Each structure stands twice: as structure tokens, then as C-alpha cells.
Amino acid sequence: MLNIIICGAPGCGKGTQSDLIVKKYDLKHLSTGDLLRNEIAEKSELGIIAESFISKGNLVPDEMIISILAKNIKAFGSDINGVILDGFPRTVAQAEALETLMSSNGTEITVLLDLNVEKDELINRLLKRGETSGRSDDNLETITKRLEVYETKTAPVSNFYKNMNKYAAINGMGSVDDIFGRIEKVLDSKLVETVSVSNL
Ligand code: ADP
Numbered sequence: 001m002l003n004i005i006i007c008g009a010p011g012c013g014k015g016t017q018s019d020l021i022v023k024k025y026d027l028k029h030l031s032t033g034d035l036l037r038n039e040i041a042e043k044s045e046l047g048i049i050a051e052s053f054i055s056k057g058n059l060v061p062d063e064m065i066i067s068i069l070a071k072n073i074k075a076f077g078s079d080i081n082g083v084i085l086d087g088f089p090r091t092v093a094q095a096e097a098l099e100t101l102m103s104s105n106g107t108e109i110t111v112l113l114d115l116n117v118e119k120d121e122l123i124n125r126l127l128k129r130g131e132t133s134g135r136s137d138d139n140l141e142t143i144t145k146r147l148e149v150y151e152t153k154t155a156p157v158s159n160f161y162k163n164m165n166k167y168a169a170i171n172g173m174g175s176v177d178d179i180f181g182r183i184e185k186v187l188d189s190k191l192v193e194t195v196s197v198s199n200l
Contacts, residue, residue, distance in 0.1 A: 001110070002082035005113065009154075011125040017113075022084060031087050032065055032086070054136065057149060069101075112158070116171060121173065127140065
């Protein structure tokens with residue numbers, strides 16, 4: 001199985017690259033941001049609570065997101081090539097919960113792809129997206145807060161995977177195709193490793 005985490009600051013292009021990865025490697029895609037926005041659109045109880053955190057640029061509580069994720073991963077069943085997690089884990093506590101969840105499903109994370117994009121570029125992309133996205137969090141004040149939350153809460157998740165030798169930094173500047181090319185190199189080498197290990 002190829003189980004990928006794609007992470008990086010808000011606006012780094014996780015969603016765009018995830019779509020390309022899903023197509024090429026035939027994976028299941030889970031975006032916690034999309035799951036939460038669906039709940040908000042349905043005005044569910046969970047959505048109403050989530051919106052109060054999201055619109056201020058804060059993360060929703062760990063317990064809430066971990067239970068949503070566990071439920072959605074379970075629904076995929078075991079007959080899949082793997083998953084790509086987009087927007088999760090965003091805290092070290094979430095990374096720890098994910099480890100437990102994966103091992104209880106008899107699988108593990110293959111690699112974390114960390115998309116690196118300069119801060120000015122992130123802000124420009126998010127402000128541009130805000131012109132059409134209708135997202136309550138794509139405005140300058142909330143973007144600034146999200147970038148700050150990213151630095152304090154999410155950047156440490158990288159160390160968690162570096163310590164396990166499962167970390168790959170990807171230069172996220174340039175065209176969508178160039179960035180995807182860099183990702184393919186990493187994933188193709190991981191696939192070779194996976195196949196050679198299973199043939200031992
Ligand atoms: P972006 O990475 O562009 O900020 P996302 O769509 O991934 O956008 O997430 C939007 C918002 O949803 C986040 O700012 C956060 O409030 C909430 N969110 C998404 N994933 C998580 C998570 N794993 N833990 C806590 N909050 C989350």
C-alpha cells in the first residue's frame with residue numbers, strides 16, 4: 001500500500017497535487033478541510049462547531065477531527081491501493097493517533113510529502129482564491145492567523161516523520177506540472193522500495 005500524507009502551509013497547493021497523485025497512483029483521497037466544509041454546508045451540529053474554529057483561523061479540536069478521520073478511513077475497506085491524507089495530521093497528537101489507527105488496520109504511512117512555498121507566494125495564492133472560493137477563512141486577517149497556527153502546531157509534525165525516516169521535502173514553487181514531477185520522483189522510488197521489500 002502507498003499511504004501518503006501531503007502537508008504544507010495553507011495555500012501550498014496540497015489539494016491540486018493530491019488530485020494528480022490520486023489519478024496517477026489510484027489512491028483514495030481524504031481532505032479533512034473538505035470533510036469539514038461538507039459538514040458546514042449541511043449545517044450539521046459538527047459543522048456549526050467546526051465553523052466557529054475555522055472562520056477564526058484556528059484548528060478544530062483534535063478529538064473531533066481524529067474521530068471523523070477514523071470513520072472515513074474505515075469506510076474505504078481494505079481492498080485499496082492506499083490513501084492520501086490531505087490536511088491531516090496537523091498536530092503531533094493527530095500524528096500519534098494516526099500511527100495507532102494505521103497499525104490497527106495492519107498498515108502504515110509510507111511517506112510525508114512536505115510542500116515548501118515562500119510566504120509571500122502563499123498569501124498571494126490565498127487572497128486570489130478568496131476572490132472566488134467563498135471560504136470564510138480566505139481573508140488577510142484569517143490567513144495571517146492560519147500561517148501562524150501552521151508554524152506553531154503543524155510544522156512540528158515534520159519532525160515526527162523525519163525521526164521515522166519517512167519525510168520528503170518538495171519544492172512547491174513553480175508550475176503545477178513541475179511540482180508534480182518532483183513528487184512523482186519521490187513516490188516512484190517509494191514504490192520500488194515497497195515492491196522489493198515484499199519480494200524478500
Ligand atoms: P488550508 O490548508 O488551505 O488552510 P484546509 O482545507 O486543509 O485548508 O483546512 C481549512 C481549515 O479546516 C483549517 O484552517 C482548520 O481550521 C480546519 N482543519 C482542517 N484539517 C484539520 C485538522 N486535521 N485538524 C484541525 N483542524 C483542521
